[in-house]
Each structure stands twice: as C-alpha cells, then as structure tokens.
Amino acid sequence: MDAILPRLDGPEGLAELGLGELRQLCGELREEIVSTVSRTGGHLGASLGVVELTVALHHVFRSPRDKIIWDVGHQAYGHKLLTGRRDRFGTLRQKGGVSGFPKRSESAHDAFDVGHASTAISAALGYALARDARGEDHAVIAIVGDGALTGGLAYEGLNNAGQLRTNLIVVLNDNEMSISPNVGAIAKHLTRITSGRAYTRFEGRVWSLLGRGPGGRKMQILAGRTKEALKRLVVPTILFEELGFKYFGPIDGHDLATVVRTLRSVKELPGPILVHLVTQKGKGYAFAEQDRPRYHGVGCFDKEEGLKTVPPPPFSFTDVFGRTLVELARQDERIQAVTAAMPEGTGLSEFRREFPARFHDVGIAEQHAVTFAAGLACAGQRPVVAVYSTFLQRAFDQLIHDVALQRLPVVFAVDRGGLVGEDGATHHGAFDLSYLRLIPNFVVMAPKDENELRHMLATALKREDGPSAIRYPRGSGLGVSLLGEPTALPIGRAEVVAQGDDACLLAVGSLVAPALEAAQWLRRAGLSAGVVNMRFVKPLDEECLAQVWRRHRLVVTLEENSLCGGFGAAVLEWAARLGADEARVVTLGLPDRFIEHASRRDQLAEVGLLGEQIGARLLEEIARTSQPRRARSVS
Helix, strand or coil: CCCCHHHCCCHHHHHHCCHHHHHHHHHHHHHHHHHHHHHHCEECHHHHHCHHHHHHHHHHCCCCCCEEEEECHHHCHHHHHHCCCHHHHHHCCCCCCCCCCCCCCCCCCCCCCCCCCCCHHHHHHHHHHHHHHCCCCCCEEEEEEHHHHHCHHHHHHHHHHHHHCCCEEEEEEECCECCCECCCHHHHHHHHHHHCHHHHHHHHHHHHHHHHCCCHHHHHHHHHHHHHHHHHHHCCCHHHHHCCCEEEEEEECCCHHHHHHHHHHHHCCCCEEEEEEECCCCCCCHHHHHCCCCCCEECCCECCCECCCCCCCCCEHHHHHHHHHHHHHHHCCCEEEEECCCCCCCCCHHHHHHCHHHEEECCCCHHHHHHHHHHHHHCCCEEEEEEEHHHHHHHHHHHHHHHHCCCCCCEEEEECCECCCCCCCCCCECCHHHHHHCCCCCEEECCCCHHHHHHHHHHHHHCCCCCEEEECCCCECCCCCCCCCCCCCCCCCCEEEECCCCEEEEECHHHHHHHHHHHHHHHHCCCCEEEEECCEEECCCHHHHHHHHHHCCEEEEEEEEECCCCHHHHHHHHHHHHCCCCCEEEEEEECCCCCCCCCHHHHHHHCCCCHHHHHHHHHHHHHCCCCCCCCCCCC
C-alpha cells in the first residue's frame, strides 16, 4: 500500500481515512518520529506513546477550529507531523527549525505554548469560556499526561471546570511515567482505576442481561440505584466524578478503533468529560519500550542499534552535585533530598539508592516541594531541593513566604542555570539570579567549575541562618580534578583569578571560563584584563568591588542570566549607592527577550557571550574609555 503520510498536507485528510489506513498511518508516524529524533535528538518516548491518540484526535476533530491543547509538549511530535510540518520536521529543535514543543507562532494548530506541566486544563477552560462568550460551538480538548496530575495547577483547573460545567474534554494519557516513573497517591489512584477494567466489563454484561429479561427497564432502574455505591467500592473513579466530570475509561490507548469510537461519542456529550487512556511510553520502538526513562529525552543515536554506552564525558555539574550530596549525607544524617519528578535529571539517583528514607520525589509539584522542604527545615532537618531553574520559577511565592521569611536553612541546587540549548525558551534558566537576588535572607552562589560546586554545597549546608541557592549550568563541567573534601567558603568572598590593568571582568559561574578566554584574547592585542570569579551574587564582595573600582577605568560584568535585575544590576546598584563613579561599567548577559531553540553554543554566540566575542567587545570598550567616566549600564 502507498504511504499515507506524504500525501497529507494537513489534518483535514484524516477524516476520510478508514480504520485500516489510520492504522497504517500510525506505523508511518512512529517510523518518522524515530528516524528524525535519531538524527536531531529530542523527546522520543512520550510522542511514540500517543500516536494512536494523535491520529484519532485529528480523525474525529477539526483542528484548528477545534482546539487541541497538549500538556507538556513532549507528546506533540506526531501532532506536528500531521499539521503541515512534515517537510520541516527534520529541523526539529535545530536553530531556525521546528520547535520541540507546541508553539502558537509556528502553527495555527498549536493552540497554546507549552513546556512546563499541568497547564493544559486551565488554558483549555479559558478557550472554552471564550467560545461560549462568542456563541460558538467548537470542541476544546486538553491532553494531559498522568505525570501532570501531580501538579496542583491541574486540580485548580479541574475544580473550576467542574464548577462551570461548560463543554470541555480532558484526555488523560496514563503511561505511569513523566520523566521518571510517577509517584504519589494520584499515580496509585490511576493504577486502581486501571485494575478495575474487569468490573467495567462485568457491569456492561449485567446491564445488557437485565435489559433483555422481563421488566428489563425497571430492573435496570432498580439496579442503577446501587450502581454508584458498587462502582465506588470496585473502581475508584470518584475523584473525577466528584469534581464534576463524566468519566470514561480506562481505555487501551493503543486500540485505535476504541479510541476513535470513544472520542466520537464524547464529542456529542455536554459538560466536562474526562477520557482515561492507558498507553505505553515508547510504544512501537523496542529499545524505548524496554528502557522508558532512558528514552524520554535522547541525543542522536543509531535507530537500528539504539542508544549505545559511550565513554563517559567529564563529569557534569549535575553528576558532581549528586555525588557530593551523597558524600555529605554520609556525614550528616539530617540531610534530606527533595526533587519534583526529576531524580535522574537532577543527579539524585545515587542518593535515592543509598538513602531511600531520606529521598523524596514529590511529583511535578514545585510549590509543594519548597514548602515541604520548609517543614523539614523547621523540624531540624537539612533539606536540599534539587530543581531545574526554569521549574523553580513556579514556586516563587513559596521561596519568599515559606522559606526566606522564616530564615529557614533550605538549600536549593538550581540546575540548568543559563541557556540550555535545543529545548529553547521554556527551559532556559534565564531569570534565577534576578528572582533569587531580590529575596531577603537568601545567599546566592554560582560555581566557576565542578570542584567549586562541591565547596559551595558544603557552604550552603553549613549555613544555619537562612536559605542558600547554588546555580550551575547544564552539561559537562570543565574537567577539573575534584580535590580534597568539600570545604565551606567564606560567604560573600570573591576570587581574583587573573590580574590586568586595562579592564576588569567580573564574572559569575559559567562565564568565568569565557572571561579568561577573553583576557587571553586581549593579551594577544597587547592589552591586559583582570578577571574576578565573583562566586556570590548575594551578598556581593563589596571590598573586592571597591578595589576593582580604584584600579580600573573599565569594569565589565558577565552573567548567563537576564540583565534585568541580575548580577550586573546588583553591581550598578552598589556603585550608585556608594557614588563610585571612577569606573565605566559595561554589563553583558542575556537580553530582555526569549532566546529560541538552537545548540547552546549557537545561543551563546547569538547573545555575544563566547570568549572571543567578549574579547572583541572589550577591545571596543577600552577604546572608548576616554569618554566621561560614569557607572552606567551598556547592553
């Protein structure tokens, strides 16, 4: 049979396909997804698991008139292939190419930008109410991974939707996984529902038999009076039904005929509907089926051989954090590790194995993670919250109200600080120095290398009078030797790493190494620049800053963070407060815009933060030092 996918210009053509053709299309989608991701890298397992659902959605509904909203864009590769982006799908996650997540600016079929979890129900409800206000009648469908149901925002949306009673379809994709296997009471609840399928079949048979006998309809009505009590004993769907949703499921999410039939049925029903599908993450690609966590997000690989074991690169900052935390936890039984559904991603796998009673995966629930850690700290424990920078943003109020206000010694290991590459704008850690710096009682650190990260973790755990945050970048470290025991650093003390007279570079964390490259570049031009590893964004080393101001006419701040309210802003505030106008200040960092997906190196080049770019900029600025000298920001 001829291939179907190349003939589709958009989802409109799916309405005319028969069941056999739809099944063939599922196979073609899986082949295209595996083939492309093997070349570009990306999120493989989740999109493979929802192929049948994706095909069924576009067969039954009419996008973009009907609004399809994905919760966590990891699931949406098949959706992209069916909505006019097949010809460009080979550019997935590449600079200028197709985004790895739904993106409204990319296609009218992407109803809502998503990267974080638990957002789809709230967004879909907004769409549904706007539809009602305009007197329209199109469908609104939210596809929610079961991992997203560990986030409180999902329940806020469910609660509001049940109250408003408007027409809304929520499809729950239950594969028992987010990035790691799902945890908590909600995951257990869904498992109990799944185990109740035998009851569902039994109930259907009994209902049918009652209807055929004498006085069948009366018998069904009588039986119906006890149905709900019996159902709640055997199949615990009460959670969704009490929230006001009509519940359908659980359904085999890979049984295409059943999925199509169910979606057609619920399309015609009024009110909020929840359809529960059970799927397998990685479905259709044997390697991904057998090792689901490893195939959640992958780099390039040979699709015939799967992911290979390769010689390990230099330890990543994440690896070093995890190993150091284990080392310190062996010495201090008060240390507790907290993560929000990211034990592997944040380097806590070894801690979980060695200290299972002190390891806590709270699910995709960052707000809860922070306040939970605050409770641990109140009770004398030393909690360490390991979290990606972009996800910690979701718990900003808890950082202020539940941790900093009480001066609790909670440690935040803020991974993926700065630009993260192909995942793009939703996943950059572009704002943490800004939003952490403004909170009273916080100490904010950034290591120049993996060895300094070890010492900063020891510093944070030794502190008793308030919270500490250590932010570090994605990827491999610099390959430095991990020397000696982790030792606490003097809080607020910077480190001079190079001397120079023509300018001074004040660098934070990941930009210390590029600052040294820039200084070497400048030296080849016959000039010299000092480099200071600031270490602490809060508190600043004011004594060091005063010395720099006395010695240099040009000071350049470097940070892989938004210039709005970041480290450079802190230095300018210090200079303004003290009237220190001897030096001219140039602030370099991330501009006031979102940086699109590309390789991390391409992104750094785009914003001018590679070593040679910094060096060239320094040369320009040194030439301008004859201008009036005032402490001012030059972006």
